[in-house]
Amino acid sequence: MPNSSAAAALAGKKSSDGSKGKSFEAFKNILKYAKPHKLTFTAIFFCALLGISADLLQPYLVKIVIDDHLAKGNAQLGFIAMMAGIYLGISVISFVFTYVQNNLLQYAGQGIVAKIRKDLFHHISKLSMSYFDRVHRGSLVTNVSSDTETISQFFTQVLLSLIRDGMTLVLIVYFMFKLDTTLAWYSLIILPVIGLVAFMFRRYLREAYQVTRSRLSRLIGFIAENLSGMGLIQTFRQEEEQTRRFNEHNESYWEGNMREVRANVLFNRTFDILGNLALVLVVWLGGMAVFHKSMEVGVLYAFTSYIRQFFQPINQITMQWNTFQSTMVSMDRIWKILNTEPDVKDPLPDHKTVLKADEARGKVDFDHITFGYAPSKPVIPHLDLHLDAGEMVGIVGTTGAGKSTLISLLNRFYDVNRGSIRIDGIDIRDIPQQQLHRLVGLIQQEPYLFSGSVLDNVRLFQDSISRERVMEACRHVGVNDMIMRMPQSYDSLLSERGSGLSAGERQLISFARIMVFEPRILILDEATAHLDSQTEQLVQSALQTVSEGRTTLIIAHRLSTVMHADRILVMKDGRAVEEGTHDELIAMHGYYEQLYTHARQASEEE
Known part of the structure; x- marks a missing residue:
């Protein structure tokens, strides 16, 4: 007979694995809604690539002006004016492609969520009455409104961050290694620390969001119940008692929200500190190299610009981590509903019998x-x-x-x-x-x-x-x-x-x-x-x-x-x-x- 504690641990592991598997399945199935928009997402990818490339060329242009002309005393007004014009043109290109990319992403994201919301409402209307006996109405209202809005944020914020900030990060690393290999390797030392911090915060953020959502569902359900029974509440003078109960739900939701806010602030500020430490390291090492004339001033300027930009996309991606966690919870909840089969089902085609109202007798x-x-x-x-x-x-x-x-x-x-x-x-x-x-x-x-x-x-x-x-x-x-x-x-x-x-x-x-x-x-x-x-x-x-x-x-x-x-x-x-x-x-x-x-x-x- 197996040891009871070992069996319990094994059961817990299976439950955890099952939960992760269901979340992944929910994520995979919700993403199927994006398939009809694959051409739009392709266009978004290329717009992002062109816009980011134009944006990242700007520090490199300044580096050329400083090292190849100003530092050598070759300050020709015509050349500087030409470079200024190219710089301005690149800025306009970056603006145009970023604008088009954002509009395309909003179009695709809102279309996907509108389809999810439509399918969800249609599916709920087809479920058996026994389902509504088990599930609170307030929870379903939250699913149709708040959870779909969270998924909308995934497609319009998280996905945008993954595309734009992911490509920005890759291109910045490319330019950093092109400028100075040694300094680039020093800059990347911080990446394992970032991964460790993200791993540590992942579970805590997910649990905080789940608590907040469940408390919000209870609050919405309580409000809906009281609005429906307002006549009874006033008849029996229950205003103060119901207000007291509302305050309990409201305070509970507030506490959940504050826990989530504290986790997010701590998570984001940790990355700000890491980014500032990396910048200080680059300025000190780069400054020493310039002082010993082993690095040009323009290279240090460009590298400093890139290191600032290097932590911006990392920070943006990590800031979206909590949104991604909340999206996973919302996708799991919505897919759980969409995956629920009604207890009362229509007959199979082989057993179906047509009985029209104008032909029925009514026995x-x-x-x-x-x-x-x-x-x-x-x-x-x-x-x-x-x-x-x-x-x-x-x-x-x-x-x-x-x-x-x-x-x-x-x-x-x-x-x-x-x-x-x-x-x-x-x-x-x-x-x-x-x-x-x-x-x-x-x-x-x-x-x-x-x-x-x-x-x-x-x-x-x-x-x-x-x-x-x-x-x-x-x-x-x-x-x-x-x-x-x-x-x-x-x-x-x-x-x-x-x-x-x-x-x-x-x-x-x-x-x-x-x-x-x-x-x-x-x-x-x-x-x-x-x-x-x-x-x-x-x-x-x-x-x-x-x-x-x-x-x-x-x-x-x-x-x-x-x-x-x-x-x-x-x-x-x-x-x-x-x-x-x-x-x-x-x-x-x-x-x-x-x-x-x-x-x-x-x-x-x-």
Whole structure:
């Protein structure tokens, strides 16, 4: 049996190697986004080469003027003017190519990041609901916004530094050896020290950035959560408590930021000291050589200029090290999302069955299903339920009975653990999700309205749906008059979630959506829970219109909502304990009668 500590060390090493391997894989896959821009990067390389070459020729020109003419007393005004003109021309060339290089790099870098951001958002929208149960929304907001911006910095800053400063370093070394081999070798002594310092700081910088990013995600998530629940916070006078909790998150993020800043400052200032030490060494050695007449003054001037420039690209590259580290973290996080497969997948081509909404009848069968968000803890231990086409079925029960879970399964937000759900005899796992969601229409307790016009909220931004069709749907559900009273009628802009509209008005607009898209199966999940009695009557009238000719499932706490259903299913602990019409269930004197009696008493007390 192996030694436990040795096994632990081996496991830790494998974990570390695995983490490095995943980071490298993420980096490699993100870089694939740069392939369509390879011609642009080629142009950037040549622009950088020409611009840097022109820039580095300037000290060499001054060296020629000093050593070959001024030091020898050959100070011809015409020659000096010509060299000054060449110097100016080289400066203009350097400016032009640097300008073109920067613009090309920004064009390519921003294009790459825009594509990453587009793919990331598209992929997130395709993930299963179980993924959003596990991952905090604030973290995803950070991924789409901040992490992609960090990758943008990689392509527009780090990559620029690698290209420009890398070539600058190579060319400076070439000119230094061309001027004086001995002095050049002395200058390069500092390089191993630079490598050692970079190695020492690498892990510390990466950990500091990871801590900062995770704390930022928590802060953003907390802010989003509080903005969504601001009404509840003010109702229960929780402003001070939530402010205290915000301050804790904010202070934690500040501490992480300060740790990262301290690491960066220490890292960069270390290189400044090394650069100054190298300059002092070159000036002392070069000065002694000039004093003993073994080196010309122009050579020392050019060498001093190059040694100053020599540490600039090194410093720039090392300054980008923390950006590169943060880029690796961001790439790893983004690739982890892009590499996540949805739990609910479309059927393979061999198993795919096409069922169009205009051809479906709407018969629904829950065949001996079992489901649990955690397989060991089933929410629905066993259910066998069959709905005829066009039938209206009410589903009632206390909180936690499994009503909403049943609806999530029919929408295929989750897949059943055992059994099957079939529409017109076809297993919904064999129907492409896009078609399934056209077959099944869902109206939730809190209808979601987007920022945009009333028209676009009804047709969900699908321009193929005409204005006339939208207006007709709104007339059918009784919301047209309300919309026409708005300043720009159907072109009136709504804010996020439709603030400014009553709960009933938002619900009626969601009913109009159903009329526009015409699903064969309609689900109302507590659609009247937050409505007053008068508004509920309007919504009930709209419901009769919307549900006509459709298989309809109504989940309700208010039993008045389902009393006129063709059939009522009573659920308890994930099981169907009673079933029948309202009168039949009352006559049973069972669980439904208890719910009904309790509801009447609560209504009378109000």
